[in-house]
Amino acid sequence: MSLTADSRLLQVDLRSAGYGAVPVLHDIAFDLDEGRRLVILGANGAGKTTTLRALTGLCAAQGSIRFAGAPLQGLPAHRIARHGIAHVPQGRGTVPDLTVRENLLLGGTLRSPREAAADVGFWMDRFPRLGERAARPASGLSGGEQQLLAIARAFMARPRLVLLDEPSLGLAPKVTAEVFAAIDELGRARGTALLIVEQNAALALAIADTALVLESGRIVTRGAAADLQGDDDLRRAYLGV
Numbered sequence: 001m002s003l004t005a006d007s008r009l010l011q012v013d014l015r016s017a018g019y020g021a022v023p024v025l026h027d028i029a030f031d032l033d034e035g036r037r038l039v040i041l042g043a044n045g046a047g048k049t050t051t052l053r054a055l056t057g058l059c060a061a062q063g064s065i066r067f068a069g070a071p072l073q074g075l076p077a078h079r080i081a082r083h084g085i086a087h088v089p090q091g092r093g094t095v096p097d098l099t100v101r102e103n104l105l106l107g108g109t110l111r112s113p114r115e116a117a118a119d120v121g122f123w124m125d126r127f128p129r130l131g132e133r134a135a136r137p138a139s140g141l142s143g144g145e146q147q148l149l150a151i152a153r154a155f156m157a158r159p160r161l162v163l164l165d166e167p168s169l170g171l172a173p174k175v176t177a178e179v180f181a182a183i184d185e186l187g188r189a190r191g192t193a194l195l196i197v198e199q200n201a202a203l204a205l206a207i208a209d210t211a212l213v214l215e216s217g218r219i220v221t222r223g224a225a226a227d228l229q230g231d232d233d234l235r236r237a238y239l240g241v
């Protein structure tokens with residue numbers, strides 16, 4: 001049976017989005033089904049972060065955003081989160097002065113205290129480095145550990161969709177590979193849909209189903225992640241790699 005339009009988890013059809021009088025994004029349309037992965041690639045300044053901000057109510061957007069059939073456009077960020085979308089922002093967004101445990105609990109504020117406490121235990125076991133540092137400030141973690149903390153915090157909300165903004169930013173290649181392996185495994189284990197924006201095309205395409213490429217706020221190409229992965233011309237033209 002083919003999926004009808006309404007069975008899509010996320011349906012985005014934006015005429016424009018941005019911060020002021022001059023829009024950053026133009027004609028951004030894509031869909032994402034439950035449990036699937038979409039990666040948005042593009043060079044610095046292409047509009048990747050702005051796309052995620054438009055979805056989570058953090059910048060102005062004109063057009064339509066539907067999530068599990070419900071319209072989201074115009075809703076404030078906290079109401080969008082309640083629909084089951086968690087956002088791991090660029091630069092991670094962990095709170096440096098709070099402990100690792102407190103950072104995790106911030107992700108569970110929409111859930112009962114008992115459920116949230118149980119999930120904190122799960123994440124401490126899953127990422128033992130976080131468990132060892134539970135009572136210490138997040139500022140003492142390495143960059144990779146902070147990224148894992150930010151990801152675990154997003155999953156604390158038991159979301160249906162996680163938005164990840166450049167999870168590789170500032171991390172050494174080996175650490176980046178570990179972070180992507182964790183994202184891949186968690187998404188699979190929980191059946192969570194993922195929307196990842198990245199400049200690191202190879203790693204992101206390797207765990208995605210579909211991909212689109214942004215240039216100057218417009219979609220310039222899209223397709224199956226495996227097809228883009230093998231397209232050297234495309235990588236050179238739009239991604240500089």
Ligand SMILES: Nc1ncnc2c1ncn2[C@@H]1O[C@H](COP(=O)(O)OP(=O)(O)O)[C@@H](O)[C@H]1O
Nearest residue numbers: 019020024042043044045046047048049050051
């Ligand atoms: N808060 C802001 N106010 C005005 N312009 C912004 C703001 N943030 C980003 N921009 C502009 O929007 C464009 C896209 O930025 P961004 O979405 O951050 O790109 P990317 O994440 O792909 O690097 C850039 O030209 C940038 O200068």
Ligand SMILES: [Mg+2]
Nearest residue numbers: 048049090166
């Ligand atoms: Mg960005």
